[in-house]
Amino acid sequence: MNEIIDFKKQRFIRDCKEFLKTGKITDNLRTSVVSATPGHVEYLKKNLDKDTKRLVDIVIDKIREKSRKNLTTSRTRINFLASSVLENLCTEDTKFAIPEVIKRYRESINPVKALYYDLQEIMFLYEDRPKNKHHMFLIEKFKNTQEFETILLAIDKDLEDLKECKERINELKVEFNFSNTSEYIKKIVDLHNEMLQWKKLFHAFPEWINDNTTEDTSATRTSLYNTLKKFFC
DSSP states (O other), rough: OOOOOOOOHHHHHHHHHHHHHHOOHHHHHHHHHHHHOOHHHHHHTTTHHHHHHHHHHHHHHHHHHHHHHHHHHHHHHHHHHHHHHHOOOOOOGGGGGGHHHHHTSSSOOOOHHHHHHHHHHHHHHOBBBBSSSSHHHHHHSSSSGGHHHHHHHHHHHHHHHHHHHHHHHHHHHHTTTOOOOOOOHHHHHHHHHHHHHHOOOHHHHHHHHHHHOOSSSSHHHHHHHHHHHHHHH
């Protein structure tokens, strides 16, 4: 009875020989080597002659070492790229720091993020009138869209840089066959999504103030509900 030919195994052996001749790693070979368990490696070497088994061992060692180096290189380049963007955010400029706002948070907080939190708090807690003097201060300060102009320009610049960083990271992941994520990649993605929300709220806040400066309590509550629903839903 003839032995059934395992074409996947045959292709693996062929790719191993091609790699030793040319240094080219096919996608199939890389996937087979990187994801292979010890048991699967033994299966691949089963019934092979001594020289071919040795060939398989050499190829597996070389590709795994190359993958480790690529992983280290790609992670280093990605982390450097991401950290460079995160350390040079326009919204981190001290000119956006409002003492009355900043003092409520940790010292290292992004000042625009702190403002976002405070304005969001006002919108959620508002019931006919500001909850406290701090809320009144911010309502008075940011009742005009012009007050947000430089902040929105800074957010747009940061969003542009974060988007460009994400695109470059994806290019590096493809170049180095890097499928993992990292803390830096997560920070870039999360911050980009957060800033979109900051921008949305800052655009909406002056309109929200206008909608809620009425002496009609029922109208104020209806307006508050509609504004919050439009923004957060």
